[in-house]
Amino acid sequence: xxxxxxxxxxxxxxxxxxxxxxxxHSKDYYFIGLDHNEEHCSQALKLGxxxxxxxxxxxxxxxxxxxxxxxxxxxxxxxxxxxSLPADCTVIDLGSTKEKISLSVPEEIRHNFVTAHPMxxxxxxxxxxxxxxLYNDKVVVLCDIKMSGEHQxxxxxxxxxxxxxNIVCMGSKEHDRHAAFxxxxxxxxxxxIANSVIKQEASESIIALAGGGFKDxxxxxKSSPNMWEDIFRQNKSNVLEAIQTLQSxxxxxxxxxxxxxxxxxxxxxxxxxxxxxxLD
Amino acid sequence: xxxxxxxxxxxxxxxxxxxxxxxxHSKDYYFIGLDHNEEHCSQALKLGxxxxxxxxxxxxxxxxxxxxxxxxxxxxxxxxxxxSLPADCTVIDLGSTKEKISLSVPEEIRHNFVTAHPMxxxxxxxxxxxxxxLYNDKVVVLCDIKMSGEHQxxxxxxxxxxxxxNIVCMGSKEHDRHAAFxxxxxxxxxxxIANSVIKQEASESIIALAGGGFKDxxxxxKSSPNMWEDIFRQNKSNVLEAIQTLQSxxxxxxxxxxxxxxxxxxxxxxxxxxxxxxLD
Numbered sequence: 001x002x003x004x005x006x007x008x009x010x011x012x013x014x015x016x017x018x019x020x021x022x023x024x025h026s027k028d029y030y031f032i033g034l035d036h037n038e039e040h041c042s043q044a045l046k047l048g049x050x051x052x053x054x055x056x057x058x059x060x061x062x063x064x065x066x067x068x069x070x071x072x073x074x075x076x077x078x079x080x081x082x083x084s085l086p087a088d089c090t091v092i093d094l095g096s097t098k099e100k101i102s103l104s105v106p107e108e109i110r111h112n113f114v115t116a117h118p119m120x121x122x123x124x125x126x127x128x129x130x131x132x133x134l135y136n137d138k139v140v141v142l143c144d145i146k147m148s149g150e151h152q153x154x155x156x157x158x159x160x161x162x163x164x165x166n167i168v169c170m171g172s173k174e175h176d177r178h179a180a181f182x183x184x185x186x187x188x189x190x191x192x193i194a195n196s197v198i199k200q201e202a203s204e205s206i207i208a209l210a211g212g213g214f215k216d217x218x219x220x221x222k223s224s225p226n227m228w229e230d231i232f233r234q235n236k237s238n239v240l241e242a243i244q245t246l247q248s249x250x251x252x253x254x255x256x257x258x259x260x261x262x263x264x265x266x267x268x269x270x271x272x273x274x275x276x277x278x279l280d
Numbered sequence: 281x282x283x284x285x286x287x288x289x290x291x292x293x294x295x296x297x298x299x300x301x302x303x304x305h306s307k308d309y310y311f312i313g314l315d316h317n318e319e320h321c322s323q324a325l326k327l328g329x330x331x332x333x334x335x336x337x338x339x340x341x342x343x344x345x346x347x348x349x350x351x352x353x354x355x356x357x358x359x360x361x362x363x364s365l366p367a368d369c370t371v372i373d374l375g376s377t378k379e380k381i382s383l384s385v386p387e388e389i390r391h392n393f394v395t396a397h398p399m400x401x402x403x404x405x406x407x408x409x410x411x412x413x414l415y416n417d418k419v420v421v422l423c424d425i426k427m428s429g430e431h432q433x434x435x436x437x438x439x440x441x442x443x444x445x446n447i448v449c450m451g452s453k454e455h456d457r458h459a460a461f462x463x464x465x466x467x468x469x470x471x472x473i474a475n476s477v478i479k480q481e482a483s484e485s486i487i488a489l490a491g492g493g494f495k496d497x498x499x500x501x502k503s504s505p506n507m508w509e510d511i512f513r514q515n516k517s518n519v520l521e522a523i524q525t526l527q528s529x530x531x532x533x534x535x536x537x538x539x540x541x542x543x544x545x546x547x548x549x550x551x552x553x554x555x556x557x558x559l560d
Contacts, residue, residue, distance in 0.1 A: 119491035139489055168488060178486045181477050186497045188537075189469065192529035194552035196522070197461050199529075206458045207558045208448060209419055211399035215559070216496040217466040222556050225549035232537050232545065242476070243534050247527065249472035249479075254523050257468075257512050265512065269505035272474035276502050278487045279495070 003030040007060035008067045009078060011035040011044040013122065014094050015069030016130025019049045021163040024132050032060060043127040057081055061089065065155065068093040071230040076104045085112045090152040092116050092159075096179065096227075097234040098143040098172035111149035114156040117141045117175060118165065119183070123222035136164035143172035180238035185246055187220050187228055188239065194221035283310040287340035288347045289358060291315040291324040293402065294374050295349030296410025299329045301443040304412050312340060323407040337361055341369065345435065348373040351510040356384045365392045370432040372396055372439075376459065376507075377514040378423040378452035391429035394436040397421045397455060398445065399463070403502035416444035423452035460518035465526055467500050467508055468519065474501035 006022065008015040011033045022029050033050030034057070035041050044050045057078065060066050068075045072095040079101075085091070092114045095101050105113045120138040122129060140160045145153055160167055170178075197218075200206055210218075232239050256265040286302065288295040291313045302309050313330030314337070315321050324330045337358065340346050348355045352375040359381075365371070372394045375381050385393045400418040402409060420440045425433055440447055450458075477498075480486055490498075512519055536545040 119489050121491065121493070138491065141489060170485075174482075178482065178489055181480060181486050182489045182494050183491065185476070186473060186494050188533050189473065189530065190493075190497065191549050191552040192526055192533055193466060193469065194555040195529045195548065196465070196526045198551065198555050198558075200461060200525075202454075202458065204558060205450070206461050207555070209399050209421060209458055209462045210559060211401065211418065211463065213401070213470075213500045214462045214466050216499055217470065218555055218559070219496055220493045221549075221552040223549075225546045225553065228549055229542050229546045233540070233542060236537055236540075240534065240537055243530065243537075245480075246472055246476045247530060247534070249475045250469065250523065250527060250530075253468050253472055254520065254527070257516055257520055257523075260513070260516075262509050262513060266505045266509045268475065269471050269501075269503075269508055271478065272471040272501040273505065275474040275478050275487070275498055278478075278484060279490060279498070 001028065004028050004065065005030050005032065005063040006065045006067065007032050007034065007063035008050065008069060009034045009057075009060070010068065010070035010074070011040045011049055011127050012069065013125050013129040013134070014118070015067055016044060016047070016049040016127045017132070017134035018067060018069065018094075018163075020130055020132040021135050022159070023048070025162045032063060034060060040127050047127055047130065049127055049130055061085060064089065065159070066091045068095070071095070071227055072097050072101060072234045073230055075101055079105045079109070079113070082106075082109060085109050087149075088151055090114060090155040092156055094118060095234075096183070096231045098141075098175045098179075100234050102144045102147065102172040110147055112152060114145070114148045114152050115143045115172065116156065116160070117143070117179065118160075123220050125224045125227070135160075138165055139168055140165040141175050142167060142169045143175050145169050176235050177238045177241075180235055180242040181245075184231055184235055184239045185242035187223060188232070188243055189246065190218055190221040191228075194218045281308065284308050284345065285310050285312065285343040286345045286347065287312050287314065287343040288330065288349060289314045289337075289340070290348065290350035290354070291317075291320045291329055291407050292349065293405050293409040293414070294398070295347060296324060296327070296329040296407045297412070297414035298347060298349065298374075298443075300410055300412040301415050302439070303328075305442045312343060314340060320407050327407055327410065329407055329410055341365060344369065345439070346371045348375070351375070351507055352377050352381060352514045353510055355381055359385045359389070359393070362386075362389060365389050367429075368431050370394060370435040372436055374398060375514075376463070376511045378421075378455045378459075380514050382424045382427065382452040390427055392432060394425070394428045394432050395423045395452065396436065396440070397423070397459065398440075403500050405504045405507070415440075418445055419448055420445040421455050422447060422449045423455050425449050456515050457518045457521075460515055460522040461525075464511055464515055464519045465522035467503060468512070468523055469526065470498055470501040470503075471508075474498045
């Protein structure tokens with residue numbers, strides 16, 4: 001049987017981990033990688049994330065599946081450079097915001113695209129950060145799936161199931177609002193916590209005391225500024241709304257402490273506890 | 281050799297884990313537990329966190345070491361109920377704020393006290409939450425240690441070393457300010473994140489998308505409201521300062537996104553990244 005040819009544009013954490021996960025599932029895949037960072041290309045070859053490297057998008061057009069695991073701006077740019085594609089080629093982008101991508105892909109190849117957001121990641125980046133089980137037992141959101149071709153929908157759903165993902169379908173507009181609350185605002189907050197502490201006079205002795213809670217809250221403040229600049233730009237209005245909502249909750253907490261409204265504060269914390277009835 | 285008698289007031293996560301850690305280190309300890317919650321007492325006996333239960337503080341006064349692993353208000357109340365103590369009895373409190381405790385312990389027994397804050401915990405509570413390695417490789421802050429007797433200082437330092445802790449000494453005033461930034465404000469924030477999301481109209485479908493980042497940021501929002509009400513009360517002014525600092529950082533982020541100052545935002549995130557040069 002001929003191997004399934006998979007192109008990966010962007011050989012970082014997401015693209016690299018996808019290659020590892022698919023390889024674990026089946027030996028039938030052959031991976032062609034493309035990355036503007038030459039060091040990433042040689043690392044990817046060495047780590048077995050790609051079987052060959054290309055510098056040309058045209059080479060990838062012979063693939064059965066093409067993953068775009070690069071920032072959102074790049075995804076939109078590549079979608080415009082692709083030109084025409086074979087009818088059964090499936091392009092899956094993994095961008096963290098979806099509405100602009102969904103609306104920007106040229107009409108001619110829109111049915112080739114499946115626009116997906118795997119709700120997973122780590123604070124690390126680059127090919128060395130790739131891990132085999134990044135996707136396992138995590139949620140992937142497929143957006144505006146009715147704009148994808150039937151074949152493409154089938155390919156994407158099978159592939160994400162194969163690597164252990166739980167598939168959720170929703171509109172890209174709804175996705176972007178949800179993602180602002182569940183992912184983008186928490187990242188802004190984690191950066192803010194980190195900056196609040198390192199700007200203190202005694203920052204080193206404060207940080208020396210860090211326990212598990214602080215480490216958890218500041219972990220995602222390690223994330224790539226370039227990637228997150230792009231996400232905040234693409235999802236500006238939803239991100240601002242989510243930050244505003246968070247600011248209001250925090251202001252409430254501040255007022256209750258200030259005015260020593262301990263019972264109300266206690267109730268507010270009990271409300272927060274209920275998150276975990278749904279989450280766990 | 282006679283066993284070392286250890287009293288534990290408060291048979292929850294902190295007290296219970298301490299018993300397990302000391303037992304792991306040596307068989308020379310005998311534990312007498314006291315807790316106003318009768319269910320906790322029988323659970324603690326069953327789990328082996330205590331060898332016997334007492335309902336009287338006087339019984340504990342025959343112990344070599346007494347741990348107070350209860351909320352700060354309770355620690356202060358118990359310190360006043362103890363009356364006089366044998367000269368070589370060591371009382372170690374594990375409260376999360378230290379200045380009020382340090383200043384409230386009656387003069388007569390101040391040298392018996394070592395006021396400590398182990399920078400560890402989980403979001404769980406009660407005897408069932410106790411784990412053997414809660415303290416291992418974590419920091420414990422000993423405050424105002426010069427107010428403790430020499431014997432007591434030695435006992436506390438040996439004991440915390442024995443269970444694998446890294447000892448840091450500082451003034452209680454400094455500790456309370458540091459703890460506000462590294463622990464108390466992050467808890468307020470985690471409660472605020474949880475409340476921001478659960479109050480959204482589509483909260484269940486938002487929460488269904490939660491990845492590792494959100495789970496980390498909201499984990500400590502499971503923590504006990506009663507315990508945290510007490511901490512926020514005891515450390516009110518420092519907590520308010522830390523929340524205010526965080527609000528300013530978040531406001532900065534909000535403004536940069538609003539005004540599309542992407543380069544400045546990128547720099548701000550790079551600043552946050554540097555936390556991990558110190559933390560990791």
